[in-house]
Amino acid sequence: xxxxxxxxxxxxxxxxxxxxxxxxxxxxxxxxxxxxxxxxxxxxxxxxxxxxxxxxxxxxxxxxxxxxxxxxxxxxxxxxxxxxxxxxxxxxxxxxxxxxxxxxxxxxxxx
Numbered sequence: 143x144x145x146x147x148x149x150x151x152x153x154x155x156x157x158x159x160x161x162x163x164x165x166x167x168x169x170x171x172x173x174x175x176x177x178x179x180x181x182x183x184x185x186x187x188x189x190x191x192x193x194x195x196x197x198x199x200x201x202x203x204x205x206x207x208x209x210x211x212x213x214x215x216x217x218x219x220x221x222x223x224x225x226x227x228x229x230x231x232x233x234x235x236x237x238x239x240x241x242x243x244x245x246x247x248x249x250x251x252x253x
Contacts, residue, residue: 148172148202157221164207170218172203173210185215 151168158167174182176199177191192199192209199205210218 147175151175157224158218165210165214165218166204166206167218169203169205170210170215173199174215185212185219188212188215 148168151171154167154171156163156167173192174188176195177188180191182188182191189209189212196205196209199209
């Protein structure tokens, strides 16, 4: 069976504590991925992209609480980098296959 991107994003282990989560991790990662493909270079660009394309994003994402803020993208990115694992479904193996090293991710999301 061929798996699509939404299936892959749903399988990423969420490092956040369940209490207080407002944005689904697969949706956050989807926005980041699409924004970067479209030229986003930092988390402010990602938010700008998300807000500008929110109606289009809602055609395939729920976005129950709207587009996440730049701080939300930063917190999620740092949390993932701190808790990433090397297991089969870990974010580290996926980002390394995409040639996204830690420095690139920190520049993109944590600055």
